[in-house]
Amino acid sequence: xxxxxxxxxxxxxxxxxxxxxxxxxxxxxxxxRTSSSAGSSxxxxxxxxxGRGPCILHDNIQLGEEGIDIVFVHGLFGSRLxxxxxxxxxxxxxxxxQDLPNARIISWGWTSALSSSDTFxxxxxxxxxxxxxxxxxxxxxxxxxxHGLGGLLVKxxxxxxxxxxxxxxxxxxxxxxxxTIGCIFLATPHTRSGKRTLxxxxxxxxxxxxxxxxxSLLRALRDSNQLLxxxxxxxLLVSRDIxxxxxxxxxxxxxxxxxDTIQDANGVELGKGTVQSMVPKDSVVYDNFNVSKDEMPTTxxxxxxxxxxxxxxxxxxxxxxxxxxxxxxxxxxxxxEPRNQGMNSMPRFEMTVKVK
Numbered sequence: 001x002x003x004x005x006x007x008x009x010x011x012x013x014x015x016x017x018x019x020x021x022x023x024x025x026x027x028x029x030x031x032x033r034t035s036s037s038a039g040s041s042x043x044x045x046x047x048x049x050x051g052r053g054p055c056i057l058h059d060n061i062q063l064g065e066e067g068i069d070i071v072f073v074h075g076l077f078g079s080r081l082x083x084x085x086x087x088x089x090x091x092x093x094x095x096x097x098q099d100l101p102n103a104r105i106i107s108w109g110w111t112s113a114l115s116s117s118d119t120f121x122x123x124x125x126x127x128x129x130x131x132x133x134x135x136x137x138x139x140x141x142x143x144x145x146x147h148g149l150g151g152l153l154v155k156x157x158x159x160x161x162x163x164x165x166x167x168x169x170x171x172x173x174x175x176x177x178x179x180t181i182g183c184i185f186l187a188t189p190h191t192r193s194g195k196r197t198l199x200x201x202x203x204x205x206x207x208x209x210x211x212x213x214x215x216s217l218l219r220a221l222r223d224s225n226q227l228l229x230x231x232x233x234x235x236l237l238v239s240r241d242i243x244x245x246x247x248x249x250x251x252x253x254x255x256x257x258x259x260d261t262i263q264d265a266n267g268v269e270l271g272k273g274t275v276q277s278m279v280p281k282d283s284v285v286y287d288n289f290n291v292s293k294d295e296m297p298t299t300x301x302x303x304x305x306x307x308x309x310x311x312x313x314x315x316x317x318x319x320x321x322x323x324x325x326x327x328x329x330x331x332x333x334x335x336x337e338p339r340n341q342g343m344n345s346m347p348r349f350e351m352t353v354k355v356k
Contacts, residue, residue, distance in 0.1 A: 051109055054130045055080045057090070058097030058105040061140075067102035068141050068325055071131060073110070074304075075148030076209040080109040083147065087307035095309055099318055106134060110153065124156035131157075132172050135179075143182040143324055145317075147304045148205050148279075151188025152228075155235045158183075162238040182243040182324035184317065185284075186303045190232050190246070193280035198232070199225030201283040208253050208277060208300040232286075240290060245320045247294045248284035249303050252276035294320070 054071075061067035072092055074083040084092045084107070097105050108130060110123045131142075146154040158177060165174030189201040196204070199222040206213045206221055254276050278300060285293045296303055296313045306314035 051080070052111060053109060053126075054134050055107045055109065056104065056134070057093040057107055058103070060097060060100075061102050061104050065102055066140050067104060068100075068143065069104050069106060069131075069135060069138075070096075070100070070143045070145065070321065072105070072107045072304075073127065073144065073146040073150035073154055074107070075146075075150045076206050076213065077211040078147065078150065078209070080107040083301075084304055086302070086305035089307040091306045091311075091314060095306070095314065096318070099309070100321065104140075106131070110150075120152060120156055121160075124153050124160055127153055128157045128161055128173050128176055132176055135176070136172075139179065141181040141325070142176065142179050143184065143321060144180065145184040145186070146188055147186040148188060148209070148300065149202065151183075151185040152202070152231070154183060154185075155231060158242075159231065159234050159238055177238070180242055182245070182321075183239070184245040184247070184320055184324075186247050187249050187279045187284055187300055188246070189279055189283040190286045191283055192229075193282040196280060196283075197222070197225045198228045198283070199223065201280050202228060204277065205279045205300075207255060208279065210301065212255070236288065242290065243324045244288070244291045245294065245324075246285040246291060247296060247303070247316070247320075248281050249278055249300050250295050250297045251299045252278045253299045253301065292320070292323075 072080075072084065074080065081090050081093075084090050089095070092105055092107060097103060108127055110126065135142075144154045144158075146152070158180060161174050161177035161180075164170050165177050187205065189198065189205050191201075192198045193201055202224070203218045203221040206218060285291075294316060296316065298313055303313065308314070
């Protein structure tokens, strides 16, 4: 019960931020190219392409049309544009929007400086608050796509939104949950792998980031194993009506690990100096009736970087998105048994990573 009270208190703070943003005017970054197919002359104004919060990269939804929102969440030390850019092509802006009629594409940026005062839970609440604000006045479906540890933020945000809906607190935040029809996880660790705990697997994912995390952050991630296990168990309950796709990389990443990082990583099982590593494959996928599994013949960072429509990875992700959107109509989704039925007894936890 204490955890529930704390979560609802945090939702109040998130809702408060949302209200202040509304009074001060929208803080939406827009960057993109006018869609010629839509015949629109709307300008796209670039405020801060690689900052934090939501950045609308493409909006091809015409007035009166339902459409769909696709929200991308980058991994640790990633960014809203460069994480998805290769050869000068930002595929989620330059390619995907043209291949998905009636889609709005949003890239959400988050700070990677995790600390005791800025946690996974805090980041997830910011995601939830920002997306709720962007979606003000619309009921269109949502697909979340998370890369690496960004997938953990997506899971925590949906768990938080589900709890908000169950207890009737801050409907504007909770309404993100029933509108979510799919989640695509790119090399996100979900479960333990062999003798390695889930915390070990999350730390192993962290070292594949564009920048090497500090030894203290790696220790914090490993020490959060039980919280991570609880998060996944709860997500299994709240995602039973959501189509989930888990994709893993097939090629290892070459990294340079310092002696201090090697000594403090322990469960990450790094070698000395230049080594090759990848997210433990058994950790990236899990079994459930609503889960599809796939793999890409690429490295961890290149899982979300494509430079042409002919790229095998782009073709696969586009195919998964289309399969999700071809599912039940919104009317059929609303006619389903409410997701909150029988969920009042589900466990709840605080996804807090404390860096010592």
